Amino acid sequence: MxxxxxxxxxxxxxxxxxxxxxxxxxxxxxxxxxxxxxxxxxxxxxxxxxxxxxxxxxxxxxxxxxxxxxxxxxxxxxxxxxxxxxxxxxxxxxxxxxxxxxxxxxxxxxxxxxxxxxxxxxxxxxxxxxxxxxxxxxxxxxxxxxxxxxxxxxxxxxxxxxxxxxxxxxxxxxxxxxxxxxxxxxxxxxxxxxxxTPADRLAAAEQRAADLAVRNRLARELHDSVGHALSAVTLQASAARRVLDHDPEFVREALAAIEDTTRRTVSELDAVLGVLREGDQRASTAPAPTLAADLDGLLRRTRAGGLRVRAAVELGPGGADALPPLVSREAYRIVQEALSNALRHAGPGTAVTLRITRDASGLDLVAENPLPPAAVAAAAPARPGGGHGLRGVADRARLLGGTTASGPAGGVWRLRVRLPLEPPA
Structure with missing residues (x-):
């Protein structure tokens, strides 16, 4: 019962x-x-x-x-x-x-x-x-x-x-x-x-995949823009504090770079967060930084943080303006992440070599910086939740049909990225 x-x-x-x-x-x-x-x-x-x-x-x-x-x-x-x-x-x-x-x-x-x-x-x-x-x-x-x-x-x-x-x-x-x-x-x-039905399950799976792709894109954008800005501002403020008493001109440049970096980052953050707001169209209309329009400013702000950047840019006729917009945007983010990694791990005063070259079929990005001394590397604790920058670079290159390679080589850390000029559909 x-x-x-x-x-x-x-x-x-x-x-x-x-x-x-x-x-x-x-x-x-x-x-x-x-x-x-x-x-x-x-x-x-x-x-x-x-x-x-x-x-x-x-x-x-x-x-x-x-x-x-x-x-x-x-x-x-x-x-x-x-x-x-x-x-x-x-x-x-x-x-x-x-x-x-x-x-x-x-x-x-x-x-x-x-x-x-x-x-x-x-x-x-x-x-x-x-x-x-x-x-x-x-x-x-x-x-x-x-x-x-x-x-x-x-x-x-x-x-x-x-x-x-x-x-x-x-x-x-x-x-x-x-x-x-x-x-x-x-x-x-x-x-x-x-x-x-199977069609319903396929549509649901495609919707989940699309939502996941949007989340991953937002994560990459936030990591590359906000993460780079915070690293740059931290190092610029640290460098300005050390030379405050005997190099006021450098301090003024560092403060100007901090102001410019934070202003641009707030604008980029607002554009990225617009994707999360239902009915907000700013995410689709706000201009994204590109290699053609924003590379010089990125190099200037990075140098203001104490990083010595030697840039060699050979893009042929038309320069960066001749690059496809999608390739120019993703290339900017990859360069930004490479410089951000050098700021975080190599430290101020490090010389970074950046080469950007273009041929008939693609764009090559190479960034090299000396490896930090073993004692410094051992003393620096790992950043909790870090390690996503290179993964984001690989994701960006893969979505465009490109390739990445990174690692130590001959006492330097080298990041090499190849992006085709005509990404797959």
């Missing part, structure tokens, strides 16, 4: 019972329309005549329900009801209206099944519950046995009065069993009829 009690009368069964009653309520307009046709077929003058007329009206109403289930909003409303009342996992059900003929057919089959089972259970509930309580109360309330009720003689016999409560309880148990079975049938059929 402990095992079957929750199965027949538990919270899940009660909620599914409500779902079935809802289906019966939705079936009533279709049954009413069916009864209009069933009366003439059976030569009955009343709207709801015999039991056979009611069954025929119910049978004629279900095809009408299947036709109206082709309405696009039927599936979203059905899915919402199933999620709320049938204890079906959310991921097993599809979202949105059906898009294909097969999905519409499955939705119509579900709607017909729901209304069919709901109509039967609703009818049983309306008929059996009062009758069962009548049988249970029959031997208790003597007034119910009076002749004015029109009870047949068989119901007044002693053995009938003893068996009536048992029959009433059995009727309620039978109804509960039918409810549990019908609810389980609908819960099992919902994922097959209202669940996502």
């Amino acid at each position: 402990r095992r079957f009690g929750p199965l027949l009368f538990g919270r899940r069964t009660r909620r599914r019972w409500i779902h079935l009653i809802l289906g019966g309520a939705l079936a009533m307009p279709y049954v009413f329309v069916g009864s209009i046709a069933s009366g003439p077929l059976l030569d009955e003058t009343t709207l709801f005549g015999s039991f056979s007329s009611q069954l025929l009206a119910f049978a004629l109403g279900l095809p009408l329900a299947a036709v109206t289930a082709l309405f696009p909003l039927t599936r979203p409303m059905s899915v919402a009801a199933v999620r709320a009342l049938c204890a079906v996992p959310d991921e097993a059900l599809a979202d949105g209206p059906p898009r294909t003929r097969r999905e519409r057919g499955r939705t119509a089959a579900w709607f017909t099944l729901h209304l069919g089972c709901g109509g039967i259970i609703s009818g049983m509930t309306l008929a059996l519950v009062p009758f069962a309580f009548f049988l249970i109360a029959l031997p208790v309330f003597v007034g119910l046995q009076d002749s004015w009720l029109g009870l047949p003689g068989a119901l007044r016999r002693p053995w009938t009065l003893v068996a009536a409560p048992v029959a009433g309880a059995a009727s309620l148990l039978g109804l509960a069993g039918c409810v549990a079975a019908s609810g389980a049938l609908l819960a099992g059929a919902a994922p097959r009829l209202l669940g996502p």
